[in-house]
Amino acid sequence: MSLNKNHQINPKISTDCVIFGFDNEGLQVLLIERKPVSDREENNALPGDLIYDDEDLDDAAQRVLKELTGLSDIFLEQIGAFGSPDRLSKPEDKKWLESVRQYPDERVITIAYYSLVNKNLYKPQASSFAQSAVWVPVSEVTTLAFDHFEILKAALKQLRSKIKTQPVGFNLLPAQFVLSDLHKLYESILGRPLDKRNFRRKINKLGIVESLNKKQTGVPHKPSLIYKFNEENYQRLVEEGYDNFGF
Amino acid sequence: MSLNKNHQINPKISTDCVIFGFDNEGLQVLLIERKPVSDREENNALPGDLIYDDEDLDDAAQRVLKELTGLSDIFLEQIGAFGSPDRLSKPEDKKWLESVRQYPDERVITIAYYSLVNKNLYKPQASSFAQSAVWVPVSEVTTLAFDHFEILKAALKQLRSKIKTQPVGFNLLPAQFVLSDLHKLYESILGRPLDKRNFRRKINKLGIVESLNKKQTGVPHKPSLIYKFNEENYQRLVEEGYDNFGF
DNA sequence: CCAAAAGTGTTGAAGTTACACCCATGC
DNA sequence: GCATGGGTGTAACTTCAACACTTTTGG
Incomplete structure (x- = not known):
């Protein structure tokens, strides 16, 4: 995380985080509601933002997650890169980008991460361009900004695959549980x-x-x-x- | 793959391909030898290059692979993004980048792909900055340019994991085999x-x-x-x- | 006839699924 | 005493690892 001559925003690369939480209601995902700039836009999104040009990808994911939701020190696992050229091109997304980005038309590739947390230990607090940060049952999510729904599906797939080859739960449940x-x-x-x-x-x-x-x-x-x-x-x-x- | 106003090189994002082949000698990987610009550099590398700014990631990987090795129409699977800020900073790599890149000091994140092919159906032919394209037994590879050895290890890991949950071999063996x-x-x-x-x-x-x-x-x-x-x-x-x- | 790889079955152990009832508690 | 979820065992079946010998060919 050392600073160097390139400590400035890299306008072409972002990171997005799929944070899963769990309680008796089932599996949840942490979403931010973007501050609205117009009516009728899909304002639920994964927490994510551009990275700095001298920043390691993993560090960037941690930083962005913290800036938008307050969550820190979470073990994040990379899902992969999502880079369809039209991933930011929905009209309502473009409008929103124009309000927050210096180069809103830039083609951006995102590196997605996911994690599992215990909802009771991490109380999200929205800041920056996030108006709120909320847990939403995965089963109720049907649309998200940009290509975030696709990213969520990939995260779920990876989680389901992971659960077959290693234990899961330590990060999702309280220290004591039944x-x-x-x-x-x-x-x-x-x-x-x-x-x-x-x-x-x-x-x-x-x-x-x-x-x-x-x-x-x-x-x-x-x-x-x-x-x-x-x-x-x-x-x-x-x-x-x-x-x-x-x- | 449609062209648009941004059909120019994206200096911050590259793609690298790990192509596995197989014959009686065992598992091989396709490497290019870069045209040397000085003595004593590690010139074996994965085929890879910068993408265009309007190019889908998957398409870019196909194109770069074809440009450097002649291989085309190969099903490539994404491994993930590699973006350590110092991944290009070995002195011999920097020297080489200075000879081929417009912005050799740019911080570049690479999206890596891998595939399995039948060595007998695909005869690599080097071009562009590749001096040669050769099959090398995976077991003999110990160093590569940039962070390519790390990428190779990740590809192998993903392949070994894949083989446990789905059949493998169709793309690696001739149509008839024993x-x-x-x-x-x-x-x-x-x-x-x-x-x-x-x-x-x-x-x-x-x-x-x-x-x-x-x-x-x-x-x-x-x-x-x-x-x-x-x-x-x-x-x-x-x-x-x-x-x-x-x- | 020798060398080389092909081809083939069994056994004991471990793991898998499916399934139904009694128990302890709060109200 | 009733509703609620906790907790438990077995039987039939499938899967797994380990293991050795005979066969067919070329030279």
């Missing part, structure tokens, strides 16, 4: 039901969770044991991966 | 031996190959049946993927 939370998370990501007994058996075999020998209180049903992740095993499996989880 | 060719291909990509009987059983179960009821001739050992791919089943599995091939 197994049905994890169960719901996996079902949300995969978009289909998973057998409860088989799910528990597999998770236990992986050794990524351990019971705290505490129970829930105040629930109107049999209280569940409370678990935490076994960080060692979890990390090891993130690095090694597994071929075959059968989900 | 099962041991396919076997060797899988071993080359994965970098480890696979049991012959188990491999054949799995391939047969997938239904991606079918025998032509012809035998090899002129081989000093029991002749093998000759096979071709069943394109329907192959394509279907490329699209659907499988979770679990156990390689």
Whole structure:
């Protein structure tokens, strides 16, 4: 992140972030609402902006995410580059670009990133050109500015692929949780039901969770044991991966 | 690929191609040797160059590959963007850039692609700033210009990951082949031996190959049946993927 | 007849799916 | 006592890894 002679905006390259969060409502994605410059525009967008010319791509994604939503220190994984020449050409998007960009007609390639966070630990706070930053259930998103819906679909695809070869959840759940939370998370990501007994058996075999020998209180049903992740095993499996989880 | 007012070189974005080929010698990668501008530089590089500002990324990769190596109409899959600010800063690379680029100090982000081809169908022919275009066994590549070695490693990783969820080989083998060719291909990509009987059983179960009821001739050992791919089943599995091939 | 690669089955272990009931709690 | 979700085991089946010998050809 050192500064050099090129510490200025690179008008041709941007970064966009797909941040997934999770709660009982299911899988959510963090969107910003752009400050409106006219009526009838699609103002929901992924947090994203141009990078600096001397800035590493990963650093740029972190910075932009922080500037627009306040979220920082999040592990971001690259999805890829999106560079269709007409990706910014919808009329309502052009109008908006004219209001915020120095060179609104520039052809911009974006490098997209995604991440998973625990919604309760990260409270987004909009700033810069974001009017608000909100969690929206993934299933309710049907249109976004620019080509962001396409980017979201690619992020989901990558997440679904990732979940088959490494554990997922550490970043999405609170430090203490019950197994049905994890169960719901996996079902949300995969978009289909998973057998409860088989799910528990597999998770236990992986050794990524351990019971705290505490129970829930105040629930109107049999209280569940409370678990935490076994960080060692979890990390090891993130690095090694597994071929075959059968989900 | 329509031309517009911006049909000029985009000095900030390039594309690089990792083209894998296969023969009995194992997995190879297509490299160009840059025309030397001084002594002692690393002149082996991936085929790659700047894109045009009105050019789709996928189209740009096709064009650049063709310009440098003569290969055309190859299905290229994106690996991702590589944009470390110092990726072009090795002294020998800088010197070379000064000889070919209008803005040799520009910070360039590259979008990398990879593909698999049948070496016998594609005979590379160097042109432009490529002095030669040659197949090099992947196992023998240890250094490359710029960050190209890193890009090669990422391509290999993606290929090894891909082979676990969909069939591979159609683009790498001739139309007719024997099962041991396919076997060797899988071993080359994965970098480890696979049991012959188990491999054949799995391939047969997938239904991606079918025998032509012809035998090899002129081989000093029991002749093998000759096979071709069943394109329907192959394509279907490329699209659907499988979770679990156990390689 | 020798060298070389082709081709082929079985077995024991592990993993997969599908499925139904009792339990502990709050109200 | 009722509603709610928690928690548990088994059986049938499929998949997996490991392993060795016979066959066909060219020279």
